[in-house]
Amino acid sequence: MSRPVDRFWQGALGLAFIVGLVPGLLALWGVVTHGVTAFGTVQWGALLPAILGTVLLTLGACLMAVPLGIGAGLYLAEYPHTRLARLSRFVGDVLGGTPSIVFGVFVWGWLVTATGRFSGWAGSVALALVMLPLVMRVTESGVLAVPASLREAPLVLGWPRWRATLSVTLRAGLPGLSIALLVAIARVAGQAAPLLFTALGNPYLSADLGQPMAALPLTVFADGSAPGTAAQDRAWAAALLLVLIAALLGIAARAVARREEARDA
């Protein structure tokens, strides 16, 4: 690139990029440095409930959202022109654009007041609502991305539709689906808003989803505003853990993507 016009704009746009990036980098840097220090001083016992809680709540959300989402996405791909498909696609977009705190308030009114208590189950449901539209959309586009020749190959052999889709199409779309699932899990694990009025948080180590449950994002929120260095240490440590989860899952997703690219080449 030799033309001066290009050189100027490369500089100008690059500058804009840097200016926008720096605050985010500062935030990342701040979390990493404070978090690493906190790793040394924090009482890990105090964080354990939150770690276990995040794992259980995310697992619960996956158990609900993944089968439903894949089933719904498959319907959208197999029978795309039915009224139900068109309606669900639209509603999926609506739910996907819903702020997660709305889900928290909804599940509170729906499950918490009905059962009379805050619980890990309610929290999982709220998280599942965040995950569901994503899984549905990704399944649909993943199936449609499979080339027609591969989708038809089992059919011309005389396989029934369900076997053709499950054994071949879904299997072929699995890499893309896994990537998206990894990203969705990372997103859901960091959500605080849906849990505030559902799982509520719990200072004690508990695996009982029927009771209030701690979670890393809740720790960050509550302890971040609490006075005292012990609380702030917990908050930074929890925050760094969340960043690490996001980073690791992102790396895993990229690795899967690269392996698929290499295989297709």
Place this chain on the structure above:
Amino acid sequence: MRECGLVAERVSAMFGKRSVVRDVSLTFQPRQLHAVVGPPQSGKSTFLRTLNRMHELTVGAWMTGRVLLDGRDVYDPAIDPAALRRRIGMVLPQASVLPGLDVRGNIAAALPHGLERSRQGTEVERALTRAGVWADVKDRLATDPRQLPEGLRQRLCLARALAAGPDVLLLDEPTAAIDPGHGFKFEEALYALRSELCLVLVTHDPRQAARIADTTTLLWLGAVVETAPSRLFFTRPTGTRTEAWLTGRSA
């Protein structure tokens, strides 16, 4: 082995309001290779797909007319389309590899469910031999088919289609996307299969039809222009349109 013929009676195929195949009536005799040729977009593939009820899987697609397999209308509601497609097999234009299966697994996937493992090996070998590809892959049965060249993969697709044990085999431009070397081997296999099956081959290449087909039909804008034994079709075409298409001077 049954002597199975396929008869199309006044078949028309539509996508919504667009008519792509118009009133085609053809008879495909058993133990012969029938070629359907014509310029692009002449409805050849669409017509072929009405024969094994693949056409109806496209949203908005429908057809009129009858298709008779051994005298029985394949569109009879009592008939299971999936079962029909085991009797009328198809090779698609693009080679496809069933994911997660090696070469043997890809062929075996076409065998009927519940076949004892001991017979599976024999059936796989039989299908590969009929497709003329056994010698090329017999030492590589456990490899991932995606590592094989595209032409070889398409010949494996032929073997897979044969493994399902059809009486009629439909082929939709099977050699259009592969190299000539594998293409010729594919044609050799088809030529040999004439003694066992009824084969219907759609191709845009008239020379391929001249090489291996017993009868040739020209489809133009969805309608039959001429159908004749290949010898006559290529040396003494009766229609001016046929001659124009053969010689390249378009109408």
Place this chain on the structure above:
Amino acid sequence: MSGPSGSAAEEANTLQRTDSGDRWYRLVLTIAVATVPALLLVLVWQLWRDAGPAIDRFGLGFILGSGWDPVLDEYGAGELLAGTFLTTLIAIVIAAPLAIAGAFWQEVFAPRILRRPLTALVDLLAAIPGVVYGLWGVLVMLPWCRAVLFPALQQRAGWFPGLDGIIYGPSLLAASLLLAVMMFPFVLVIARQVIHALPATQTDAALALGASRWEVTRHVLFPAARRALAGAVLLGAGRAVGEAIAVAMVIGASHGPVVSLLAPGYTLASVLPHEFAEATSAVQVAALSYATLLLLVIAVTTNAAARLLVGRGAADVGGRR
């Protein structure tokens, strides 16, 4: 190779209709997909029911009504809306141009070896949860704002309406800045996908004619991407409108008319983490549910408009094409 016995497959082939399981398949899938509209229905119905007392009492006037007084049980969402509007506007005005410029830089001008690491970095920033940004905001950004940025702003630009008043730290402006920090990677990722998805034919043609990269950007890429980029910005705005946690941590949690950007305040989303758990009266809970409904409508409308502009492809998360 024809023999009297035929192959195993031919023996098994009959044409009878068997129950091939397709009916069950379709039934299961139908149930799965039907839960989606059902959930939305239940959601709206539940929120409507919870908001009932407030709707009955304040009616539509709630939407623009001012004043939020738990003591007198008088509620109006007008100030909340103003807070949402201001913070989102400022955040987008700051972040969107930078994000779009940055996206073009990444896709067109960035040196090859930098592309992958920079993409990974931006993706990571976009994946950091809001609560983490909120923590950094309250423990690192706020002290700095209170000590350095806000006094400097007041000195240099105190004449600007809204930049006067006592500097507390937690404020609408702080929330706007934090939102901008969060929106930059978010909008950039979408903008980058939009640019990446543009067909290469026009670009290749222009380059073959000797156009410089800037000319291609300005005359080919940007016009083609304009609508979708506007959609990307709207998606960012929708996200900012819905961000409750990060904003709640730095906005200062104070009701009252919006007088100064440097004063603490509230947005529609951030009032919920603070007040919902400690709501004292049934009317307050209803008012908060009413506010939630409002938030839902605004966010969904913004996102719907954005989707119309972007189309469904570019915003897929992790979708491989």
